[in-house]
Amino acid sequence: MPKPTKGPRLGGGPAHERLMLANLAAALFTHKSIKTTETKAKRLRPYAERLITFAKRGDLHARRRVLAVIGDKTVVHELFTEIAPLVAEREGGYTRITKLGFRKGDNAPMAQIELVLEPVAPKAKPAKKAEAPKAAPVEEPVVEEEAPEAAAEDTASEETTAAEAEVVEEATGDAEAAEETTAEAEAEKA
Incomplete structure (x- = not known):
């Protein structure tokens, strides 16, 4: 029993x-x-x-x-x-x-x-971290610096950086990101 x-x-x-x-x-x-x-x-x-x-x-x-x-x-x-x-x-x-x-x-x-008959306020569920779609990351080409050809590459790299900035600006629609890309490229040259 x-x-x-x-x-x-x-x-x-x-x-x-x-x-x-x-x-x-x-x-x-x-x-x-x-x-x-x-x-x-x-x-x-x-x-x-x-x-x-x-x-x-x-x-x-x-x-x-x-x-x-x-x-x-x-x-x-x-x-x-x-x-x-x-x-x-x-x-x-x-x-x-x-x-x-x-x-x-x-x-x-x-x-x-x-x-307990009082109305209860349901708890808000925590929002997920990745709700907003993110723009695809833009890969930057690796620029190798060489001493003898540095003068010739300066003009070419400035054109490349401007082109990269335009691509970043188009992809994200953000002019600040384009300026950051050019600033990073210039910092690498120095």
Whole structure:
């Protein structure tokens, strides 16, 4: 016989624990907020959030799975028609636990568990780095400098640099890039 192994025990046996969690979940969905012991609230949180996730799916199979846990059809109807649309944009964290202090009679720690029904602002997804199309890189020819032919190449390289600048300007449409290309070519000559 399967017995619950996770968390503190909330009753005499596993069947009593399942019934207690189902009743707490039904009360939570009916009243939107309940006050109970801290231990019960912590055990109820994943149980209720799983049922809300089923309600967000909204199909017949999900409704039947929730009905198998919570026997009251009015509570299940309220969960599927009222609560699920309010948390449709939320990706989890449907409940909030607030500690309230200690109970007067037996000093048990008390907590309030409530549904988080406030609208959520979806997080903006980070933009990709390479969204804008880039211009094709222009390859510059490698100019080898030789001492005896330096004077003859000066005039030829100036014409080549001007031609390169025009190509860069046409490719990018940027006059500054063309000036940078000519400045780099002149710096290489020196």
